Amino acid sequence: MKLYVIVSLWALVTITHQIKTQDNCVCEFISSEKPFPYDKLKxxxxxxxxxxxxxxxxxxxxxxxxxxxxxxxxxxxxxxxxxxxxxxxxxxxxxxxxxxxxxxxxxxxxxxxxxxxxxxxxxxxxxxxxxxxxxxxxxxxxxETFDAMQVMKKQQANQRLKRDLDQCRNGGLHPRPQPTKHTEGTCPHGRFLNVTGPRVFTTGEYPGSYKYGAWGRDPKPEEGKESWHWLVMLTSSNIYAHYVRFYSTLSSIIVGVSTPGNVLIHPSNPTTNTIQGPNVVLYGGALYYNCYNKDAVCRFNLTTKSITTLQLPKGTRYNSKANFCHLDECYVFTDLDLITDESGVWVVYTTNQDFGNLVLSKVEEEENQLLSLGQTWRTSFPKSSVTNTFMVCGVLYATRYVDKNLEEIFYSFDTTTGKENLNVGIFIDKMSPNILSLNYSPLDQMLYAYCDSKLVSYEVLFEKRSNFYL
The missing domain is CATH 1.10.287 (Helix Hairpins)
Incomplete structure (x- = not known):
């Protein structure tokens, strides 16, 4: 028998007494080590x-x-x-x-x-x-006194070394993947480089209520309404709405003081031509949205209170059959996404003929104030693999869910060149896990996001942008 095994065992325990019987020997061992306090660790x-x-x-x-x-x-x-x-x-x-x-x-x-x-x-x-x-x-x-073998200290040292190595590799304290390729579309502000912020984060008037909705600024405001902000909350079943709420300034919406208040589309909710889904935009004093229970775009004129509809192509998927999604969740009734850029209003959707891939069409206003579907572009990317879309200078951008803290602008489609890019690589820091609507306003070059009832905005950085913020 090896002697050092006996010596090591003797160092750990003390033999207090022995009881001899005819068949066996019983020893009572008392450990010299204190029990680990798992309750304190928890x-x-x-x-x-x-x-x-x-x-x-x-x-x-x-x-x-x-x-x-x-x-x-x-x-x-x-x-x-x-x-x-x-x-x-x-x-x-x-x-x-x-x-x-x-x-x-x-x-x-x-x-x-x-x-x-x-x-x-x-x-x-x-x-x-x-x-x-x-x-x-x-x-x-x-x-730490229970760490007799200093295992935790060695693990902490290894973690510090690994962190320092990652920082050296990425060249900064907080490495973030940078855009690897820029789209070729022409833009008066220069190339779209990045998104920073949030610049504004508020729970508004109804903290924690109305998970789905949208907010922003009119890119083509009527005279005297340049500083107005609008808000649409889906107040019925997180699907439907029948009014748009206005705030005279940004500070008003932050503190939750609505002036001039609500503009009603219809007294009932939902009913014919009221709002369905969160992907709503305001442009030129009119609200654009998915009409209730239709594969069509509605435009509600805030001054005349009149509604104009635009029928989308046959086979357009609607009523929550072509939603924005990620692996864990789909955002209900997001079949149609109304978005704006410097040139006006666009609609993102999909059809049976396009097998669920993103379709982009320009919404045109005729001289008689009727709406028509302008030029249409078809992409090769499925709509169900996207969480949101927005337009900047004629380029369609799509986002995807990374985790509860991060969203990635990963895809773009340039309407000028027809080129697709699946490696945009711009990241958005989120204040809530889900961005349920996202729209760009060329008035102030900001992205307006509605996130699980919270109102958040981000600044879009361009290559030639002058540093102003309205």
């Missing part, structure tokens, strides 16, 4: 998870959105006060201007109150989280 894991939930990026971006709204609203108030000083004749114009300024002050005060409340809440959360992290650190240091 407690630390729960505490760390709670810290992550408390200090989520959504809370930080909410505060940033409020600051952005104030930054824009205060100069506007100064301009209105200067205008009042110039036109003040003690009569009608002065009274109207005072009324406008009074409303602006009310909205700004609401933003300041919300900002103060958010700041206090963030400070409290920061203090609580700091204390919890300190407690977690102390407990983890206590747990």
């Amino acid at each position: 407690m630390m894991q729960d505490s760390a998870s709670n810290c992550n939930n408390l200090m989520s990026p959504q809370k930080a971006f909410g505060l940033e959105s409020l600051l952005l709204g104030l930054n824009r609203r205060l100069p506007q108030l100064e301009d209105d006060v200067e205008m009042l000083e110039k036109e003040d004749d003690g009569e009608l114009y002065g009274v109207l201007s005072l009324y406008v300024i009074e409303n602006e002050l009310t909205e700004i005060q609401a933003m300041i109150d919300k900002l103060n409340s958010s700041t206090s809440e963030h400070k409290r959360l920061g203090d609580d989280t700091a204390q919890k992290l300190e407690d977690v650190k102390e407990k983890m240091e206590e747990l």
Whole structure:
């Protein structure tokens, strides 16, 4: 028998007594090592998870959105006060201007109150989280004493080495794949390079309500409505809507003060020619959307309250038979996607004849205000493998779901050259797992996303873009 085995065993245990019987020998062993406290480890894991939930990026971006709204609203108030000083004749114009300024002050005060409340809440959360992290650190240091073989220390060292190696390979602290190929379409802003942000993140008036919807700005606004923002929420079964809601400024939509309010399409919801699905856009003072229970595009004129319909080609799939999807979920009633760019309104859909592949058509307005289907392009990529589409300067872009934090703009179709690109490689940081509608506004070169009831916007970066933001 090998002696060193006996010595090692003797070092770990103590023989307290022996009882001899006729058939066997019984020994009682007492370990010199303390039992590992698995309950404490589980407690630390729960505490760390709670810290992550408390200090989520959504809370930080909410505060940033409020600051952005104030930054824009205060100069506007100064301009209105200067205008009042110039036109003040003690009569009608002065009274109207005072009324406008009074409303602006009310909205700004609401933003300041919300900002103060958010700041206090963030400070409290920061203090609580700091204390919890300190407690977690102390407990983890206590747990490290059980690592007699220093296995965890070696694993931590290996993880640090691996992280440093990845940073060296990618050339930065936060590596992100860069676009590998640019489309060849012509654009006054230059090439589409990247998407940054979110620039705005808000829960709006109804936090957590109405998962599906859309929001944005009119790329061709009517006079006096240049700063207006619109919102459509699918208020019936997450499928249907019968009104569009307006906000006079970005700060109004952030704090949830709707002025001038709702414009009703029809008193009933749903019914003939009301909204079906979240892929809605506003252009030239009219709302474009998928008509209720039809393979057709509806245009609702906000001034005349009239509705014009555009029948899509025979075989067009509708009523949730050709949705945007990813591996885990399909976004219901997203058969038709209405989108805008510098040239107007487009519709993305698919037909039985195209075997489910993306089809893109230009929506044209005739002199008699009727709608017609303009030039149509057919692609080779299936619509069900896409989560959203949008247009920029005549180029169709499609996104796909990467994970709950990341969306990728991976595909493009250039209507000028007819070329497809499956390797765009632009990534969007998400504030919620699902982007349920996405649209580009050439008015301010922003992407407007509706994400699980949250309103989010992103800045589109171009090669020649001047650095302004309306």
